[in-house]
Every structure is written in structure tokens, then in C-alpha cells.
Amino acid sequence: MAKTKLIIDTDPGIDDAMAILMAFHSPEVEIIGLTTIFGNVPTSLATHNALHLLEVIGREDVPVAQGCTMSLKNVPKVRIADFVHGKDGLGNTNPSPPKRKALDLSAKEFLLKMINTFPGEVTVVALGPLTNIAMAIRADPMFAKNVKQIVVLGGAFFVNGNVNPASEANILGDPEAADIVFTSGADILVVGINITHQVVMTDDHLKQLGQSESAFAKYVYEISHFYFDYHHEAYDMKGVYLHDPTALAAAVDPLLFTFAEGVVRVQVDGISKGMTIFNNTGKRWGEVTEWCNKPSVKVAVTVDANQITDMLMERLLTDVK
Numbered sequence: 001m002a003k004t005k006l007i008i009d010t011d012p013g014i015d016d017a018m019a020i021l022m023a024f025h026s027p028e029v030e031i032i033g034l035t036t037i038f039g040n041v042p043t044s045l046a047t048h049n050a051l052h053l054l055e056v057i058g059r060e061d062v063p064v065a066q067g068c069t070m071s072l073k074n075v076p077k078v079r080i081a082d083f084v085h086g087k088d089g090l091g092n093t094n095p096s097p098p099k100r101k102a103l104d105l106s107a108k109e110f111l112l113k114m115i116n117t118f119p120g121e122v123t124v125v126a127l128g129p130l131t132n133i134a135m136a137i138r139a140d141p142m143f144a145k146n147v148k149q150i151v152v153l154g155g156a157f158f159v160n161g162n163v164n165p166a167s168e169a170n171i172l173g174d175p176e177a178a179d180i181v182f183t184s185g186a187d188i189l190v191v192g193i194n195i196t197h198q199v200v201m202t203d204d205h206l207k208q209l210g211q212s213e214s215a216f217a218k219y220v221y222e223i224s225h226f227y228f229d230y231h232h233e234a235y236d237m238k239g240v241y242l243h244d245p246t247a248l249a250a251a252v253d254p255l256l257f258t259f260a261e262g263v264v265r266v267q268v269d270g271i272s273k274g275m276t277i278f279n280n281t282g283k284r285w286g287e288v289t290e291w292c293n294k295p296s297v298k299v300a301v302t303v304d305a306n307q308i309t310d311m312l313m314e315r316l317l318t319d320v321k
Ligand SMILES: O=c1[nH]c(=O)c2ncn([C@@H]3O[C@H](CO)[C@@H](O)[C@H]3O)c2[nH]1
Pocket: 013, 014, 015, 016, 040, 079, 080, 081, 084, 127, 162, 163, 168, 169, 170, 193, 243, 244
């Protein structure tokens, strides 16, 4: 079967690094580029880290396109998540400067170019705020039709957020962009923290990675201590949430999830800014609401969590020649 072409829009980030490594050991997909965005780190550092990760992986042929440095409303991210990922985004391991540079094309231009070159063939896995993708949608009305699928890591459906009780970090990073993407009519899978908080890499799994001879396993072991310390402290748990690898798994094998369909709108201001509100009641509302006459998305509602952790472990522990 033909491999799905993937573009990973990313803000690496320790769990982004795990997802990117996992993607390169996933025979189901072919990664045709990385685009970068602010979130876990500022955009310039995301680009630096994306180029560094491709060196670690040995795939310096894969292009990186730098994305927006601010949200659609020209607001820089209020709180870069260095307390989750370290100052350098990779657990304070201080990676050496990458040998390559990003493309001259912006992330938006790269996304448009790839989707127009391969209509119906490219899936975008969005691991950070959705600014680049919203920009592409706004620039070209055909983008939403021609992208094969957009897999979004973001939102908190029927649960609290992880930045505050209302909002999850990626959606809060650019709520206007998220609302544009969710209502664009593209084929969209949304994986929120109601799902990713079920998918855990334990302290024992980390130990196993540390004892392995696999280059990917050793690398993840090195960068992950900071991320584990954060989870020990913030959540009192003996492991970490696998946010980004879970979204990547949805692109590789959506059968590991079940989805409910409905319209998702995003709160763009007020105390619940960034909140994702999903209408799947099936009720015939008596009045016109902001959810009426909008395209639906598929929101993940259940997950085979152990299978995803196993998939990540297996793909990190295996050296692919
Ligand atoms: O700003 C943040 N605050 C968090 O507590 C937090 N926990 C995880 N994350 C990152 O945001 C995405 C999931 O919401 C993932 O990329 C996490 O690394 C966080 N970001």
C-alpha cells in the first residue's frame, strides 16, 4: 500500500521529538517535511531543534520550513513551556547548532506548495498551535479540500485543560487559528488531552530505553529526564503523558481510537479563552447557534492507550538500517 505523505508541524519539545523519531520508524508514512511553530519553544528554536532532530535521525534530506512567530492576532505566546521541556526545548541537553538551514519558503508557503503538488495525498500532523495551518487555509480556499487529513493535537474535550481549567496549551497558543482550522471543512481528526492523558510512558519504560543499544532509544532517554521531572512534580505520577506520539499514532493507525463527529468551536476571549466546545448532542436546537451550519470534525473519544505506548516503545527500540 502507498505510504501516506506526512508533514509534521511542530514545536520541539520533548514529546515532539519522540513523535518525530517514531514517525521515521513508521513504515506506514513518508515524512516529506517539517514545519515549525511557537509553543513549547519560540519558533526560531523550534526550527533549530527540527534541523537538529533530522541530523540525529540521519535524514538531512528532509526539508524544514519555518513558521509564524506570533499568533494570527500578532500576539507572541504568553508562556513558552520551558518549565515542561527545558530552556532549549530538549531537556537542557544543549544540542549543537544544526549544520543546515531552513528553506527560504515559509511554513505556509511550503504547506501550500506540497498540498497543491500532491492534492489529496498529504496529511498534516499539527503538534503545536495552529497558526501556520490557518494561514494556509486563509491563503487558499482549496487547501482544506486538497489536504488529505489534518490530525490536530489539541483541545480538552469534557475535561479540564492543562494550562488552566478551561484550555489546553496548543489551542490557547492561537485560539483564532484553531477556530479557523476546526471550521474549515477539511477532514480533521482531533486528539485532545482527554485522550493523551490516558497514554503514558512510565519511569520503567524510560529505564528500558536507557538500557537499549538503539540510537533512537538512547536519544529519547537523554532528553526526557526534564520532562519526567516535570510530570513527577506537576502530576505526582511515575511517568509522562505521550501527547505528540499519540497524535502521530492517530495518523499512522486511526483504528487505535474511536471518534465522535460534530462541530467544534473555540472560545477566543474571556476567562475561558482557548476552550474547545464540541457539539455532538444531536439535539435540534431551537435557535441558531454559532455551531450551526459549520463543518464537522472527528474528535477522539476512546483510545487503546497500551497499544500506543507499545507502538512508541517498539519503534524507538528498533534500529532501522
Ligand atoms: O504550556 C504548557 N503547559 C503544560 O502544563 C503542558 N503540559 C504539556 N504541554 C505541551 O503542550 C502540548 C499538550 O498540551 C504538548 O506538546 C506538551 O508537550 C504543556 N504546555
